Amino acid sequence: MTILTMRGITKTFPGVAALQDVNLEVERGEIHAICGENGAGKSTLMKVLSGVHPHGSYQGEIKFEDDWCEFSSIRDSERRGIVIIHQELALCPQLSIAENIFLGNEMSRGGLIDWNRTNHAAGELLRRVGLDENPVTPVSELGVGKQQLVEIAKALSKEVKLLILDEPTAALNDNDSAHLLDLLRGLREDGVTCVIISHKLNEVMAIADTITILRDGRTIETLQTSEVTEDRIISGMVGRDLSQRFPPHSPSVGDEVLRIEDWTVHSPVHTGRVVVDHASLTLRRGEIVGLAGLMGAGRTELAMSVFGRSYGKDISGRIIKDGKQIHVKSVQDAIAHGIAYVTEDRKRYGLNLIEDIKRNISAAGLGSLSRRGWVQEHQEHRAAEDFRLRMNIKAPGVRAVTGKLSGGNQQKVVLSKWILTNPDVLILDEPTRGIDVGAKYEIYSIINQLADEGKAVLVISSELPELLGLCDRIYALSRGRITGEVERAEATQEKLMQFMTKEAA
Structure with missing residues (x-):
């Protein structure tokens, strides 16, 4: 039985068509994976569904449990039992686990929060997700894997029917990832429908019942996991057979x-x-x-x-x-x-997400772009534009805001920033x-090229x-x-x- 139908979803941003006539059907009680390259429109589609992009800002129709829905906010979708967990966790580190779980949905009595009831309910939810922590523990004391479980406990507190997870294991180690996947299987057995966005195709193959592939903002196909291979999924994602995951390279070591x-x-x-x-x-x-x-x-x-x-x-x-x-x-x-260092956390330490591509690329190499202490803007712009073209950064220009780029393109901006310093x-x-397999291949090619230029x-x-x-x-x-x-x-x-x-x- 179908629980969700999205029909003809089209969403545009200034200069960019993020989604074009996308269709999606999800069956009740299944784990449905959405796969695609960075920039394919996966997260945008889920933001349309959850009300982050409200009705009226897109074209198309959403049907959930036999009702046509027009969500104006996340609160509207949550009232229907649709809960989204974004890749960047939305927890308040200074608050306790229990406070985070019921934030905005507080248990009160006589106008005051009932802390005994709150902590007891939080403890029950933590046990359900397999997290052995005291509900009064500050979230700041938890690792990323446990914080992910707190997010799921928070979703369960809202009587979730459809749980959306955007790259849930991207920052987790193997043990935490395995635990999370086991939890999703348990939720499926309890009747919770899950939609998962992931670049880890081995995990998609292990957990998903059905896979929908998006490419360039369009629906390409929907497949049964039992009938496909990873190579078949990759072919759908990138639009061509990717016979090799890594570009050929003959090193010349000095x-x-x-x-x-x-x-x-x-x-x-x-x-x-x-x-x-x-x-x-x-x-x-x-x-x-x-x-x-x-x-x-x-x-x-x-x-x-x-x-x-x-x-x-x-x-x-x-x-x-x-x-x-x-x-x-x-x-x-x-x-x-x-010596140059590209951090593992590009969004926190590698980039200024509210600045444009030009400023991010020039940030570490301003000395080479300056004259008498003043940055030469024409040189800065030329250098950034050269890297945009050389690295195939998909953006309308170097004045585009970096935070609006896909993960693969953000990574190319970080690499450009450090290559500009001309490191050995x-x-x-x-x-x-x-980042997805197609963008990975591009990054690997860039790394090979850097080595060919004599860099270590x-x-x-x-x-x-x-x-x-x-x-x-x-x-x-x-x-x-x-x-x-x-x-x-x-x-x-x-x-x-x-x-x-x-x-x-």
């Missing part, structure tokens, strides 16, 4: 450009805790080197501490660049020595997180197939120590996992 020796970093919060423990590694010109490790192994902490001591305290060890020891005590020092060493932390590239990734398909050499990190180094020809997922789980000597 001399050593960077050596890190005995690098030790202590936690800035927990006194005495060693986060990176006597790590040593080398990078050579034209080489793509991978860094593998489980969550908490110290990968990002190593990268940030090398990049101008952006993380940690009591840092010791040596950085040798082109055969000479250098002292990198600030981000400015790192840039001056030809590029550290890329999770460079393809949250260090890639940090949680996806072992990505490291195996992209890198010439891979280091493994476990509990802050380098536990193994493998050449591309000898690297396998099993071998890397052995090193990643190895107890440091």
